[in-house]
Amino acid sequence: MSQVEVKKTQESLQDRLAQVVELLQRQRVVEDLTHRQEGPHHDRVENLVHRQNLVELQRKLDDLHSADVAYILEALPLEERLTVWQLVKADRDGDILLEVSDSVRETLIADMDDHELLAAAKEMDADELADLAPELPRDVVHELMETLDGQQRERVRSALSYDEEQVGALMDFEMVTIREDVSLEVVLRYLRRLKELPGHTDKLFVVDYDGVLKGVLPIKRLLVNDPEKQVAEVMASDPVSFHPDEDAYDAAQAFERYDLISAPVVDKNGKLIGRLTIDEMVDLIREESESEVLNMAGLREEEDIFASVWKSLRNRWAWLAINLITAFVASRVIGLFEGSIEKLVALAALMPIVAGIGGNSGNQTITMIVRAMALDQVSTGNTSRLMRKELAVSLINGVIWGGVIGVVAYLLYGSWSLGVVMTAAMTLNLLLAALMGVLIPMTLARMGRDPAMGASVMITAVTDSGGFFIFLGLATIFLL
Amino acid sequence: MSQVEVKKTQESLQDRLAQVVELLQRQRVVEDLTHRQEGPHHDRVENLVHRQNLVELQRKLDDLHSADVAYILEALPLEERLTVWQLVKADRDGDILLEVSDSVRETLIADMDDHELLAAAKEMDADELADLAPELPRDVVHELMETLDGQQRERVRSALSYDEEQVGALMDFEMVTIREDVSLEVVLRYLRRLKELPGHTDKLFVVDYDGVLKGVLPIKRLLVNDPEKQVAEVMASDPVSFHPDEDAYDAAQAFERYDLISAPVVDKNGKLIGRLTIDEMVDLIREESESEVLNMAGLREEEDIFASVWKSLRNRWAWLAINLITAFVASRVIGLFEGSIEKLVALAALMPIVAGIGGNSGNQTITMIVRAMALDQVSTGNTSRLMRKELAVSLINGVIWGGVIGVVAYLLYGSWSLGVVMTAAMTLNLLLAALMGVLIPMTLARMGRDPAMGASVMITAVTDSGGFFIFLGLATIFLL
Structure with missing residues (x-):
């Protein structure tokens, strides 16, 4: 990568982005005018303004470090992003491609022809080429490999042979x-x-x-x-x-x-x-x-915030679909007790409290465990101790907050026994949340999966269905 | 900080932790035996084993880099942690204190007397002292400042005068x-x-x-x-x-x-x-x-995974209490429609689906926005565009998944109109989730707060109450 000198100016990056956006907007207005107003004279004037704007924009961009241009490209919607991309000097293409996020890089590469891609790639070191290669068209990669000397080609091949999460894929070859x-x-x-x-x-x-x-x-x-x-x-x-x-x-x-x-x-x-x-x-x-x-949160991958609606949908559907199934299960749990609800409609109003508090508490536990696992602080030696602590926290929360909400239920519906059932159900559901908050990420890890995977969706599923079942079950036994 | 040479051994840190844990457990067994079995002869034998164990443990610890000892201290429950802490050579106390997390550091400092603290702190540079000072007893800090020369004292004072999140609090003074x-x-x-x-x-x-x-x-x-x-x-x-x-x-x-x-x-x-x-x-x-x-997730701060139950409770209560209030609000929304539920008990079973899917989808949106804001990619210039995209994604999800669940509702309860209400309610709640998923973090940021603060609790509150209101409201109007 070329060694661009970084200069500190008093403007923040946010300011620079704002300036670029403003220039782009002015540009847009000019273009709109050009399209609307006909006549050769008008056209020429507008074209002049148009060109002046672009020159100013280009000057701004040339002053920026590649990493800053990359930041600006990421923060722009597709159309404006490509306008800026066209203006960036060709000799910096490579540097900038290496700096932007994967999803934005895809949109930029799609906008370049093979010739431009080859030119950009020619400046790169072997490890940088290997980073980029998986996203380049196959024939460009092929042509590129032809231009490399034996050692370089070998290095690119070797870097490509490692998994993205292995040291071999991240090393460079610039050793002295x-x-x-x-x-x-x-x-x-x-x-x-x-x-x-x-x-x-x-x-x-x-x-x-x-x-x-x-x-x-x-x-x-x-x-x-x-x-x-x-x-x-x-x-x-x-x-x-x-x-x-x-x-x-x-x-x-x-x-x-x-x-x-x-x-x-x-x-x-x-x-x-x-x-x-x-x-x-x-x-x-x-x-x-x-x-x-x-x-x-159940997102498959990082989303370019200006990704197309279609790409966003694909990214989010998997977990939404799973959530749909778990929500349906929770609904059927309630369905089991429709008779009880018909007799005591207060149950319908109170049951989401039990489920909701359980979900919140479970999310706190699972977040903590996932973090501790990421830091390698959880081992089989301390699982049971962790579990006991989480259960103790839940028990106290259940008795205290469950007690509060039990009193509230009594005040609302005038039934002491309803209040007691409420307290008991909340305590039990919090214990369930603690148990599963520890077990879910540990089980995922033991299965070789990412312990954070959809953690929030899964724990909520358990505390919803579990909460409804515990509360409505207890109510059916003791109140009806 | 002293320049300990890092040596790479083939054992991973996890392995080393396991070895320390094993030695500690052996130690524990020995201690238990000593307590249970009386008689002077037994005592002496056990004491010998006891001491051998400690010597072996100490040797293991001496071989480790300060950062690795810090890692092991963090992964041990309080009692074992202090046993290890006692064994670490006094001249490394300072290095290790600087490496451990804040919550673990607190437990270690609580175990040291003023004399030990002073000895540990004497080895430190001004910036390191400033890091540690807020957690030391006041008289130790005072005594410490006395021992420093004028420049050093000035530096510590200056570093302490900055907020934790300012450059001044993180800089060191080792410039050549x-x-x-x-x-x-x-x-x-x-x-x-x-x-x-x-x-x-x-x-x-x-x-x-x-x-x-x-x-x-x-x-x-x-x-x-x-x-x-x-x-x-x-x-x-x-x-x-x-x-x-x-x-x-x-x-x-x-x-x-x-x-x-x-x-x-x-x-x-x-x-x-x-x-x-x-x-x-x-x-x-x-x-x-x-x-x-x-x-x-609504946790106030990082939690030492072996924090006392009491500390965990304090860390989690604030958001649990808020969640209790929002859950109560959701419950009262349902309470408004108790009459409708009495007439059509299927509503009670279906309403959590509307709320749950809204919560999941809202969490996806808010996670994405919070992340983009952390990367400075969201500016006032692109808010409306972002909002439109999120609303479009929600609309499509609502029509498709809402449609699916509408059909399921029809199959379960044999009412087409119930299915249509279900689809409409899901679509509207997903739109609400998208709207609030964008607005909540942006409003928090505009108020100068962390946009991630309790994001999950807040969005769930909106999609719960909103979902119940929309679904039960539509049902009351069109079905009853």
């Missing part, structure tokens, strides 16, 4: 390697000859003649030590390293925990094959937390 | 500064004299005689450029910098966007007063996403 039997002075001279160092170079990789990793030389040590010293004396000989088939999230946690900036990736024989850098890990940490939020 | 009118050779010699560079030093800060920031010299450039060159020729003269009163989340986004490792913090006059580093930003990014998840 040195030997252990040279002096720091030699290393310093070698670096000067390189003219440029890759981004995030906080350490050099020390390898032997077979490319096996012997250690790392932190730049900090290179700078503060006597240049006469040998690399072997100064290097760290047992650094944190990763294997390409390791889980990328584990690597991200290691980066976070040990405050790493870069780390070597080695194969089974200890040969250095790539490196991980903190910027990729930060993206991963962000993505991980995001997918947790999305999964809990 | 140089002048612009010296050669790179001089800089290299100066660094060598320092013996050690602060962590995350990827750039040196160039200041004038008044301490005003003139630019930054990336270490990469220092290494690849001719040592004869002047700093002024090589430095980046307009770097990304921050002010201490800026929002820390904005800074974290800038770090993410521009792939920064460190950045200078300057005051109003451009004077360099501190620096931000990527490790603090990573923690912040993690925390931000976490608080989004927690807030949506």
